[in-house]
Amino acid sequence: MTEDRSPIFQCRDVTVRYGHIVALSDVGAVFERGMIHAVVGQNGAGKTTFARVLAGLVRPASGELEIDGRPLPGGNVNDARKAGVELVHQSFALPPSFSVAEAMQFGADGGGMFTKGGLEKRWQPHLDALDVRVQAKQRIRDLPVETQQGVEIARALVSEAKLLILDEPTAVLSPEGAEKLFERVRRLKERGVTVILILHKIREVLAIADTVTVLRGGRLVDGPLPCAEIDANRLAELIIGPAAARNLKSEDKAPLTRAAALTHVEARETASSRAPVLDMRDVSTRPDLEGPALDKVNLAIRSGEIVGVAGVEGNGQRTLVRAISALSDIVEGQIAINGGDVTNVPLVSRRTAGLRVIPFERNVEGLSLTSSLWENWSACGLLQTKLLSAIKPSQIRKHCDAALKQWDVRYSNVGQRAGSLSGGNAQKVILSREMDEDARLILAAQPTRGLDIGATSFVWDSMRKARGRGCGLLFISSDLDEIFDISDRVIVMLSGRIVAEFHPPYDIAAVGAAMTGVLR
Ligand SMILES: Nc1ncnc2c1ncn2[C@@H]1O[C@H](COP(=O)(O)OP(=O)(O)OP(=O)(O)O)[C@@H](O)[C@H]1O
Secondary structure, rough: OOOOOOOEEEEEEEEEEEEEEHHHHEEEEEOOOOEEEEEEEEOOOOOHHHHHHHHEEEEEEEEEEEEEEEEOOOOOHHHHHHHOEHHHOOOOOOOOEEEEEHHHOOOOOOOOOOOOOHHHHHHHHHHOOOOOOOOOOEHHHHHOHHHHHHHHHHHOOOOOOOOOEEEEOOOOHHHHHHHHHHHHHHHHOOOOOOOEOOOOOOHHHHHOOOOOEEOOOOOOEEEEEHHHHHHHHHHHHHHHHHHHHHEEEEEEEHHHHHOOOOOOOOOOOOOOOOOEEEEEEEEOOOOOEEEEEEOOEEEEEEEEEEEEEEEHHHHHHHHHHHOOOOOEEEEEEEEEOEEEEEOOOOHHHHOOOOEEEEOOOOHHHHHOOOHHHHHHHHHHHHHHHHHHHOHHHHHHHHHHHHHHHOOOOOOOOOOOHHHHHHHHHHHHHHHHHHHHOOOOOOOOOEEOOOOOOHHHHHHHHHHHHHHHHHOOEEEEEOHHHHHHOOOEEEEEEEOOOOEEEEOOOHHHHHHHHHHHHOOO
């Protein structure tokens, strides 16, 4: 840790507008050097915009910025880079077909012509020094997500960055992956790099950061506050505001503000013996790029039941969702939804039978970013409507507006492009579309990823309500705590197979052991 505590970054009265949306309003803050600073806030609070201002990607309408004691004009990536600021985005931008060495070279300062081997020699020591355990010749697409993130960070540090900003770095990671990332961040701090982390989970903030800064509605609420002097409840209140904190459901408050991972889960009522809404018998799929093929999967989800899927990412969870949604080739077995065989029927018919899907990749599979909110919201319903002439766009816009308001999506009008929403608000558009009254079977893949604590509580509540209406839910999450909190039953996937099933009270150590293939 460096002893110098002078400001690495400060800003005054920074305002950013996108059209008539004010994303940041008169924000001023001073960040000390050599520390780990968390920036938190609800979806649409302005966190990403703040990061983009620092990195020169967005020019503020007004305000002043200073890096390392020198004014930064703003709105110029090269200026920000020269000043030592680097940003690693929410979604990675590494070309999948590149080798690690090629990806490192891409965008780095020249350094002459290199052979393939020469490039690998150039970058391997840099990767090793940052403890990114990878061979420079490996292809990006073959790397687990946390290694890809390690490469992104290594790439950001090529030019000796002084201030590294990571935008929601844990959103794509498993809990172990997040712990590894935090180790990496601590080592960067030891080397004197100041790190700004945009985070959602209070537990993560308190585990890693020295200070926390809270934004709400584009304004600075408080900060940087020393994390040692703030507790989880106070932080929750700052994030969502005192009134919303009072309304937070009591059963959700503890899981949302819990400072440590769960070690014990109480027994609770077990699921009903009602008819299955999903019945998969001996289902195997053809291998594809999305992960391991399913290998004789048997799974029944009953009406009024939430089945949690635990597993290290990449063990067939994606294929399971794809198989149920008619996106994977079934080579063997049967799938029934709501009592009807759907093994060979397309997604649209499965949707008519009550299937709804909250997909893993919201920007690719869940939304058309260039289409309007109302088009995105109504797209699936339109596919199921036989009489296209009966469709009234003005009615759809009205219904869409009402549904999005119910989910507290922050937007200016339903005609705006989905791509202009903040990450969490985009997720809420999908949720409002997929968790409708007619749903019978909901596949919820990481439904709370990137959501703030208020929205997370709302999703859990919506899932419980859907269960109450007799819906069956398959709930996939990399956050074991929320799986234990919400699920009536937990299955574990490993290499395309369901290898274990657990009932409450969950034996957390046994679930963890099953996830890694060590059955107890
Ligand atoms: N390119 C854009 N065009 C129009 N509006 C935008 C654009 N980018 C962001 N916004 C709006 O600015 C506001 C702040 O968005 P920002 O992405 O900074 O929020 P955030 O705190 O990072 O949210 P999240 O946690 O959901 O990622 C939101 O209302 C968002 O819809």
